[in-house]
Each structure stands twice: as structure tokens, then as C-alpha cells.
Amino acid sequence: MSSITSLSIVLQHDIDEQYQYQPGEIIRGTIYINLAKPTAIREITVKVYSEGNVSWKGQDEQVYQAQEIYVDSSKAIVDTTYDLEPLQLPQGRHEFPLDYILPENVPSSYIGKYGNVTYTMRATAVGANSRDTAISSEPFLVLRRQHIPAIAQQPLAMTASRRMPCACSFGTLDIRVTLDRAGGVPGEDIFLQAELKNQSGRTVTAMQASLVMTTVFRAQSRSTEFRQIVSKKRDEMDVAKGEGRRWTHVRLPLPPYVPESKLEFCDIIELDYLFQFRVEMTGGSEVRLEAPFWVGAQPQGLEVPNSEHVGMKIHKQWTVRGSQALLFPDGEAGGDGSSSAQQQNPAHDYDEGWGVNLVPELRNESEVVTNPLFQQQQTKGARDIPEELLENTKL
Known part of the structure; x- marks a missing residue:
């Protein structure tokens, strides 16, 4: 029997048990793991995955199908697979915070008769003992707010x-x-x-x-x-x-x-x-x-809280598909790891062994996240x- 009694993901922005986010917004949450006894943990990973699927049967009885992948990102919260000593955790409940920035160029969630666009976050915990393994997943919504004409x-x-x-x-x-x-x-x-x-x-x-x-x-x-x-x-x-x-x-x-x-x-x-x-x-x-x-x-939304640090430390934690050079605001090159300027400044190393060097297109701290569901009601000009x-x- 596994010593991991439960593994769960709890995300912020919980509205009526529906996790809803904007493209470019930071997803913050916590991984909870409960252990029945002291356990050696080799690895805890989190994966964010999004895909679109279409399927229907035509009048000719042929099935038409299509698929698109929008996000396929993963992060090791705990990784001792190449170390001699795994992480020793005592009995009880343990918390591991996580941050992930959604790419800007992703579609809204959708569920229809012949197709859908879905988003899921999945956590996997693997112990030194092969029986100590658990998987948990949590769906969430993404709603893009394009300006109407x-x-x-x-x-x-x-x-x-x-x-x-x-x-x-x-x-x-x-x-x-x-x-x-x-x-x-x-x-x-x-x-x-x-x-x-x-x-x-x-x-x-x-x-x-x-x-x-x-x-x-x-x-x-x-x-x-x-x-x-x-x-x-x-x-x-x-x-x-x-x-x-x-x-x-x-x-x-x-x-x-x-x-x-x-x-x-x-x-x-x-x-x-x-x-x-x-x-x-x-x-x-x-x-x-x-x-x-x-x-x-609508033209206005919530500002990103100033108390939250949305800098390089969060940006470098996640990757998306692709491998391209990234031009930083200070003019240094990044992405392929071959730039001498990047080698001199390790803070701009976005690879970290994931094999993918392109980070999502990110929204600046000063920009507004237009999220009408979280916007406070305006009292001025309220109509009867x-x-x-x-x-x-x-x-």
C-alpha cells in the first residue's frame, strides 16, 4: 500500500468551484501531499496541458477528426532522480507552492457538440519505493477577453x-x-x-x-x-x-x-x-x-497586485513548446544558451534542463489584466x- 494517502492541487481564483484565468495571467496554487508515514520522495512534477479536439461523423459515415496542442509545459517541484539521497518527508501534510504564467497566444476554454478546448494541471509524486506513487489533476478555465468593435x-x-x-x-x-x-x-x-x-x-x-x-x-x-x-x-x-x-x-x-x-x-x-x-x-x-x-x-479590469513579484524568478520556472532566441529588454540574447552575454548572466538562463528554451509571451507588470469576473463593481454612474x-x- 502506498504511503501517500492523498495528493491534490488547490488553485487560486476559485469562483463557484470554477478556476478561471486570462491568457498571460499567473496561475498560483499549492500542491498538498499527505503521508501516512515518513516517506522518501524522489520526484514531484507538475504539468500544464491544453488541447483542442474536433470529431464528428459525416453523412458518408466517415469520421472527421482534428487536434491542436496549445500548452505542454512541465516543472519539477522536487527532483532527486539524479541524486543519491531522496527528499525525506515526515508523516503528515506537506505543501509545495507553484506559479505558472499562461501564454498570451492560447484560446478560451470551450465545450461544444463536436469539439472542445480544455486546460488541465496535473501533479505526480513518485517515492523511492515504487509503490509510493500518486497522480492528481485539476481542470481550470481560460477565458480570453477580446475587445468588441x-x-x-x-x-x-x-x-x-x-x-x-x-x-x-x-x-x-x-x-x-x-x-x-x-x-x-x-x-x-x-x-x-x-x-x-x-x-x-x-x-x-x-x-x-x-x-x-x-x-x-x-x-x-x-x-x-x-x-x-x-x-x-x-x-x-x-x-x-x-x-x-x-x-x-x-x-x-x-x-x-x-x-x-x-x-x-x-x-x-x-x-x-x-x-x-x-x-x-x-x-x-x-x-x-x-x-x-x-x-x-470591457475596457477596464483588475490590475496585477503590486505586492506580487512577477519577475524573472517566476518567468524562468515554466517552458512552452519551441526553441527560439529570446531578446531581453537590456539587449542581451537568450534562448539557445550560446550567447556569451547570457553565459555571463545566469539569471537569463531559461533552460534549467528542461530541453526547451522559449518562455511564454508575458504581460508586463504594469499592464492590466482585463478580467470582468474579478472586477470590483463601480459605484460611479450606476444607472437605475x-x-x-x-x-x-x-x-
């Missing part, structure tokens, strides 16, 4: 007038819908106004406003599309001829964990959003209005949001 901050208005046949006559169905803006940040509410005038001979049975995510999956020079509703407001109310229906200040929430539009840095999955307004009528007919909708970043109103009207 300026036009998406403007109101969105849609109108339609349809002639609807009924028996031997025709009548019109007039629809007017307005959104307060054509884009939003996950976790926000979008407010809409809608007005329906029914002068046709058919009865309106329901109105529905939706935010729809359209995903295109690509593999082996083929593609397939899937649509899913991420938020909706439905109103089932009969509106007969000569009647109307009005929505005022209706809230359409944008879920907090949806990826940004386009899913940047992922070549096998592409996302787009649209706003859809549907009017359902007797006889199985419907009128549908659609317009593009953007999901992205009126109550929702859904009512019938007479024409």
Missing part, C-alpha cells in the same frame, strides 16, 4: 412587416425590436424593447428573444456547423387580430462562461454569435429576425434599472 456599443434596431394569408384575406404582422447594444461582456445583462402589432387573421402564440452561438468545426478539409441557444427570454401569450404585445426593459442575460467571438488562436473551431427574435403563429408559421452580436471585453414590463395592447 466600437459599432457593437451602439443600439441595435430591427423591424419587419409581413403579409400573412388567412382564409381569403391578407393581413400584416408588424415587429419592432431594439437592443441597448449589439455586443456584451459575459456576465452582463442585455436590455431589449419589443413591440408586436397583429393585423393578420392568425393568432400569435409566442415571442422569443435569444442569443445564439454558431460554431463551425473544421477537420481534414471539411467543416460542420452547430447552433445552440446560450440565453433566451420566451413569452407565451396569445395575441389575436387587432391586438398587440409590448416588451419594455426586458433583460437577456449573457452567461458568464461563454467564449469570446471567433475563438482566437484556435484554428479548428470558430465561434460567432447572433441575436434572434422569433414570433410563432398558429398554423406552424413563424417570423424570424436575426442580427450579428459580439461577445468580448427599471423593472421589466410585458403587456398586451389594443390597436
